[in-house]
Amino acid sequence: YCDAVDLNLGCPQxxxxxxxFGAFLMDNPRMVYAIIHRAYQQLQVPVWCKIRLLPTLEDTINFARMVEAAGASVLGVHGRHRERSKHTGSADWSAIKAIKRSVGIPVIANGNCQCLHDALRCLEYTGADAVMSATGILANPKLFSGFGCPGTDGKSNCKHAVKSSNGNGDRKSNGASNGKRNVQCNGKFIGNDETNWRSHETSNGCETKGDSDSAGGNSQRKRAQPRGVVTETKKRPLPGP
Known part of the structure; x- marks a missing residue:
């Protein structure tokens, strides 16, 4: 099973x-609401949605609130208008900050993150719950490990986004039934402590904790567990009428 279903309203092609479709589906907010709400009603996993900026900040905030009301559990915001040529120009972190303050669900900031320093600055400035990278991580797959940042060796103070399962096979969480921790090395998200994603500092790469069956029987093999506790995103209840 998948962990969530993400509706992409960010494609400007x-x-x-x-x-x-993509960013142009935002011209039809009623349809977007219907898609998200129906998915929320029918699926047992959370629904996410990624958007771009509309012509005005007020319109974008209203759209974000509509996405939340429809049942989305997480909102991704690409800080550029769809009319921007490809992914060039500065992303509007101020707009992402305003949107974050206007909704009650976690917000993932997207745009202008070419290295770990950028991602951390984005989190601090916008107050977003996590950072997403697209073109930046294609150019530098080790972006979130600190590789390529000015003044770093790319090895120390690595950040690992860790997602843990609840171990009971509940599809409303992450669908895992083996109880193992899943570690995303150089992963997609770096999150603030109050959200579902948290940053972990290690000195020697990925660390996991789990069970394994040996040839001699069911022995348990353990590795060092990253500090901190991380929970998966869950389908949230909608408020009553």
Missing amino acids: ARARNEG
Whole structure:
């Protein structure tokens, strides 16, 4: 099972324009609401949604609130308008900050993160719950490990985003039934402490804790466990009428 279903309203490409999907689906907020709400009603996993900025900040905030009301558990915000050429120009972190303050669900900030320093600055400035990288991590797959940051060797103070399962096979969490911890090395998210994602500092790469069956029987093999506790995202209840 998948951990969540993510509705991408961020694609600005010509094909998306011609066929009315991606960022251009934001022109039809009623349909977006219907899609998210139906998915929320029918699926046992959380629904996420990623958006771009609309022509005005007020419109974008209203759209973000609509996404939340429809049942989305997490909101990703790409800090550029869809009319921007590809992914060039500065992302508007101020807009992401305003959106974060206007909704009650976790917000993932996207845009202008080319190295770990950028990601940490983005978290501090916007107050977002996590950071997403697209073109930056394609150019530097070790982006979130600190590799390539000015003044660092790319090895110390590595950040690992860790996601743990609840071990009971509950599809409303992450669908895992083996109780093992899943460690995302150089992963997609770096999160603030009050959210579902937390930063962990280690000195020697990925560390996990889990069970394994040996040839001699069911012996338990353990590795060092990263500091901190991380929980998965869950499908949230909607408020009553």
